[in-house]
Amino acid sequence: xxxxxxPVRRAARGAITAGRAGGHVLLRVVVxxxxxxxxxxxAQAHGSVYFPPPGHIAARAHELWFxxxxxxxxxxxxxxxxxxxxxxxxAAGFAIAAVTGIALGLAVGRSWWAYAxxxxxxxxxxxxxxxxxxxxxxxxLALGTPxxxxxxxxxAVWPVLINTAEGARNTDPLRxxxxxxxxxxPVERLWFLLLPSAxxxxxxxxxxxxxxxxxxxxxxxxxxxxxxxxxxTLTDAQSRSDLLTVWAALLLLGVLGYxxxxxxxAVERRLVGRGRTTA
Numbered sequence: 001x002x003x004x005x006x007p008v009r010r011a012a013r014g015a016i017t018a019g020r021a022g023g024h025v026l027l028r029v030v031v032x033x034x035x036x037x038x039x040x041x042x043a044q045a046h047g048s049v050y051f052p053p054p055g056h057i058a059a060r061a062h063e064l065w066f067x068x069x070x071x072x073x074x075x076x077x078x079x080x081x082x083x084x085x086x087x088x089x090x091a092a093g094f095a096i097a098a099v100t101g102i103a104l105g106l107a108v109g110r111s112w113w114a115y116a117x118x119x120x121x122x123x124x125x126x127x128x129x130x131x132x133x134x135x136x137x138x139x140x141l142a143l144g145t146p147x148x149x150x151x152x153x154x155x156a157v158w159p160v161l162i163n164t165a166e167g168a169r170n171t172d173p174l175r176x177x178x179x180x181x182x183x184x185x186p187v188e189r190l191w192f193l194l195l196p197s198a199x200x201x202x203x204x205x206x207x208x209x210x211x212x213x214x215x216x217x218x219x220x221x222x223x224x225x226x227x228x229x230x231x232x233t234l235t236d237a238q239s240r241s242d243l244l245t246v247w248a249a250l251l252l253l254g255v256l257g258y259x260x261x262x263x264x265x266a267v268e269r270r271l272v273g274r275g276r277t278t279a
Contacts, residue, residue, distance in 0.1 A: 052244055054251075061248040078233075083252070086229040089145060090217040093152025097209050101157045102202060105164025106194055115165060122162050130155035130212055131219050143225035152216045156209035163205030167198025203268040210264055214257050 036054050043053040065079035072080075108114050108122075134151050141147040171194055184192065221231025230249055237245035 049243055052247055056244060057247045057251050060244045061251055064245065064248060065252065082228050082230060082233050086217055086221065086231070089148050089229070090152060090213050093149045093216070094156060094210060094213040096149070096153035097156035097213070098160055098206060100153070101160025101205065101209070102164050105161045106168050106190065106198065109165035109168025109198065110194060115169060122158065126158040126162060130216055134220055134223070138223065143223060148217070148220040151220050152213050155216050156212045159208035159212070160202065160205035163201040164198050167201030168194045171197040199272050203272060207261060207264055210260055211257065214253065214260070218253065
């Protein structure tokens with residue numbers, strides 16, 4: 001009887017979990033619809049060019065970037081010229097920061113003396129405001145894509161590095177003793193012990209770094225001498241007093257941030273598990 005009841009209980013728990021998840025999604029949609037409706041009503045009542053309705057902003061964004069041919073995924077020439085280069089710079093900087101941060105974080109976190117020596121430097125580097133470093137990279141590397149990618153990677157690496165080191169340091173001592181008894185070599189200990197233990201903290205750092213990468217991507221494209229990108233679109237529209245395009249670019253950045261964060265959270269849930277995610 002107990003064996004026959006177990007699948008029923010699991011199915012019931014699954015149905016309850018699915019129902020709760022569906023309720024959360026519905027609640028988020030309702031809140032979003034209410035906020036957009038209030039924004040639309042307030043903008044129409046105000047009637048100012050500085051505060052356009054969200055419907056006009058969405059229409060402008062569609063016209064600028066998503067009204068292209070089907071064969072090009074509806075992307076327009078402006079999207080290919082501005083949005084894709086920005087995403088390329090951001091992806092390159094974020095990838096460099098992720099790989100470097102995880103590798104150095106595991107190396108620092110597995111050794112108590114290395115962590116003790118490096119921790120003050122890491123905390124100092126993390127405390128420096130990322131946009132303040134961009135002028136330094138402009139002087140060292142001059143304007144251009146290499147400078148932008150370097151600025152993104154350098155500023156985004158610290159959350160990943162610090163969180164990875166903390167995760168590696170907090171590995172269960174019992175597991176370390178088991179690894180010693182089993183005589184695992186350094187590679188096996190890293191792959192089967194340290195990395196799984198640090199994975200929740202790694203994703204916490206990755207999510208912070210993703211936000212920093214988006215911010216630094218836009219900030220680096222606001223500088224003079226930039227010829228493309230979402231940041232360039234912002235400054236160009238502002239110089240022409242095209243406020244609707246400014247709002248459309250801000251909307252695009254918000255949507256990109258939400259989509260990228262949701263995708264990273266989905267990967268985290270896949271690798272770490274729903275119960276241990278950092279959301």
